[in-house]
Amino acid sequence: MAMKFKLTKIKIFTIFSYILLSSCSDTKIEYYPDGTIKSEIEKMDGGNKIIGRWYHPNGALMNQLNYINGEKEGLSKTYFDNGKLDVVVNYENGVLNGEYKDYYKSGGMKTEFNYKLGKQEGVYKSYYTNQQLKLSALCENDYKFYSVEYDSLGVWKDEYREVKVFIDDTVVLEKNYLIKLELKGPKISMKDSVLCSFSVYLVDEKRIVQKSNLFLVDGNSVEIEFNAKEIGFYGCTGMFLTNKKNEKRKHHQITSKNFHIIDKIVTPS
Numbered sequence: 001m002a003m004k005f006k007l008t009k010i011k012i013f014t015i016f017s018y019i020l021l022s023s024c025s026d027t028k029i030e031y032y033p034d035g036t037i038k039s040e041i042e043k044m045d046g047g048n049k050i051i052g053r054w055y056h057p058n059g060a061l062m063n064q065l066n067y068i069n070g071e072k073e074g075l076s077k078t079y080f081d082n083g084k085l086d087v088v089v090n091y092e093n094g095v096l097n098g099e100y101k102d103y104y105k106s107g108g109m110k111t112e113f114n115y116k117l118g119k120q121e122g123v124y125k126s127y128y129t130n131q132q133l134k135l136s137a138l139c140e141n142d143y144k145f146y147s148v149e150y151d152s153l154g155v156w157k158d159e160y161r162e163v164k165v166f167i168d169d170t171v172v173l174e175k176n177y178l179i180k181l182e183l184k185g186p187k188i189s190m191k192d193s194v195l196c197s198f199s200v201y202l203v204d205e206k207r208i209v210q211k212s213n214l215f216l217v218d219g220n221s222v223e224i225e226f227n228a229k230e231i232g233f234y235g236c237t238g239m240f241l242t243n244k245k246n247e248k249r250k251h252h253q254i255t256s257k258n259f260h261i262i263d264k265i266v267t268p269s
Contacts, residue, residue, distance in 0.1 A: 032057055056081040070094075080105045089115075104129055113139065120144075128152045162239045173231055179224045198238030200226045212238075 026047075030038040040053040050067040056079075063078045071094030078087040084107045090098035096115040104110050108131050113124040119142035126135040132154045137147040147160040179200075200210040210226045224236055 160239055162237070173228055176225065176227050177234075179226075179236055180222070196222055196238055198222070198224050198236055200224065200234060200236050202230065203233045203235045205232070209234075 026043045028041045028043075032038050034057075036057060036059050037055050039055065040051075042051045042053075043049070044051070048069055052063075052065045052067070054062045054064075056062050058081050060081050060083050061079050062081075063076065065072060065076045066074045072091035073093070074091060076087075076089050076091060077085065080086050082105065084105060085101075085103050086105075087100075087102040089096055089100050092098070095118040097117055099112070099114055101112045102110045106129065108129060109127050111124070111126045113120055114122045116122075120139040121141070122139060124135070124137040124139050124144060125133060128134050130152060132152055133150050134152075135147055135149050137144040139145070143162065144160075145162045147162075149157045149159070151157050197214045198212050199208045201208040209230065212224065224238075226234075228234070
């Protein structure tokens with residue numbers, strides 16, 4: 001008899017809890033024209049917490065996302081209409097933070113990397129559909145400064161080294177500037193077929209003011225010359241590329257921090 005009474009109490013508590021939670025939530029449901037559920041938006045805790053669910057036309061779950069005080073929060077998973085994972089991300093206070101993964105519809109990994117306060121940071125990897133590594137890169141402050149590329153059989157193809165440098169003061173209008181960049185490491189000669197391309201831009205406006213074509217690197221330095229036709233804070237961004245299967249430059253650990261302005265000359269226009 002005592003056992004029956006205990007079970008009855010548990011059932012009553014469960015029913016009471018369900019009624020209490022239901023009274024604190026408000027769910028809005030939208031439907032496709034055929035009556036299939038399109039989305040469910042559930043508000044809880046007076047609207048401070050929201051759970052959103054969206055569905056494909058075939059009824060399969062497309063995405064689930066939580067909001068706390070109006071900001072995206074926690075793990076968010078997006079699915080293909082076949083039920084397989086599409087994208088997995090994490091939010092903290094509305095900002096992407098933590099691991100990011102997305103997949104092919106067949107189920108294999110497509111890309112994986114990390115966010116730190118909304119910007120890509122650390123190792124970035126992308127894959128072919130056969131799951132061979134396609135690209136491995138190092139990210140810093142939301143841009144890939146060093147990348148290694150492979151073919152679909154896993155054979156090394158090429159490397160890229162990106163660099164951003166800044167002129168540390170406001171330029172003088174209509175003066176000519178020379179930015180000389182030095183690459184630390186083994187010497188590069190013309191026969192190594194290393195190419196580079198750089199653009200000069202206004203940092204505040206994020207507007208390119210001078211583009212350069214690809215040219216061969218001879219030695220470990222590059223000179224970029226430009227005329228300051230506008231007052232502002234200037235920067236220079238570009239990329240070093242090795243030639244295909246260039247063993248001399250293969251696997252060298254070179255990062256953006258190895259590039260710097262070693263000379264700056266102001267001459268009369």
